[in-house]
């Protein structure tokens with residue numbers, strides 16, 4: 001869910017996360033023990049596939065680990081779970097799976113946490129230690145998926161999909177591609193919910209959707225026409241530098257801009273945690289789209305599971321507000337451009353830290369946060385700065401992972417007058433990203449859109 005960065009390139013690339021679960025954030029599997037108690041006894045002492053493990057996998061894993069999903073293998077049957085039992089324990093005990101980056105222990109509670117509870121992690125470990133028994137399927141009910149976001153009813157008001165299917169570029173691990181779509185907006189609309197349906201679920205790692213207004217069409221057109229086939233290659237952003245200004249008084253528009261982020265999506269991420277369910281924006285809020293705008297859909301393809309002749313046509317559906325009042329929300333960028341991280345610099349070197357601060361024109365309510373760095377990011381932290389309460393942590397991502405980033409919704413909105421973003425990098429030789437199995441050389445890191453450039457950026461989903 002991102003917006004356009006003032007001045008420097010849009011950002012991108014949210015998806016899933018890494019660990020550090022908050023004890024207060026539970027998955028549905030834990031949330032409903034009372035409900036199931038009479039059906040079948042959940043047994044933490046003697047966990048079997050059917051009395052415990054199937055529920056954990058169903059609640060927390062199979063959104064991605066299903067046939068055709070982005071996870072490298074399905075975990076939808078006893079045979080699957082047994083085959084991968086050791087790896088399941090390794091990944092869950094290290095809190096690498098399910099992907100969930102934030103540590104909320106000292107920060108604002110978040111919605112839609114994907115983190116496993118300690119009792120789930122222990123149950124998986126005990127199950128494997130006891131030889132991964134199957135148990136008795138009798139009385140087993142499908143786990144109700146974790147569904148905590150607003151219901152969306154009725155068919156979508158608008159569908160946008162590329163004209164032609166896209167064949168990702170081969171011979172590399174990742175491909176970032178931007179598609180230009182015309183949602184045929186005759187009037188201004190207010191988006192309240194979206195659904196993203198990847199055409200090739202096994203390779204669509206994440207998607208970020210932007211609105212591009214008329215004043216930026218030429219630039220997008222140029223990029224689109226430079227490359228044959230649908231769309232154009234893009235990495236850190238969509239390739240335009242959005243201009244953001246204060247809205248005209250009395251216009252009801254908070255800000256005026258030529259491009260903005262609408263939503264960031266990843267399989268199983270955030271509010272999209274039920275496969276196929278729409279992402280509803282926080283209640284009472286909407287993102288305004290201008291008549292005539294285009295959409296630019298940036299898709300990150302992860303090509304490990306790419307099959308011969310596989311193509312993608314990712315589809316976007318949007319729901320619009322009717323007459324009900326909605327507060328306009330915008331993703332306000334918070335960023336630092338002028339950092340320089342020397343080659344080889346690692347933790348402890350102050351030059352690996354950058355800090356951005358923003359003063360809102362007046363206090364605004366922040367309902368969501370989406371940090372963004374590239375491959376050498378080490379951690380990201382977003383704080384609200386207030387005279388009375390000097391640093392209230394909105395989000396802490398202690399172990400940054402470019403491949404598992406997304407936007408996070410706060411449990412409760414926070415009034416923010418000033419905010420700060422702190423980014424840290426690790427630019428040591430041994431921490432460089434791999435490309436085609438080889439470590440890239442370390443080099444000075446600066447702001448930029450390329451795979452080898454860096455960003456220090458966060459978007460705050462903000463309303464009046």
Ligand code: HEC
Pocket residue numbers: 016056057060061062063064065070071072084087088091092097098099114116267268269403
């Ligand atoms: C949001 C999608 C998503 C969810 C949810 C998810 N995974 Fe994964 N999983 C992945 C992806 C993608 C990978 C490939 C490695 C990576 O990108 O980190 C992976 C890798 C793994 C691996 C390593 C496989 C290997 O090749 O070694 C295991 C084991 C695993 N996941 C288990 C789980 C379990 C168990 C759960 C639930 C408790 C889970 N995952 C939830 C997406 C997901």
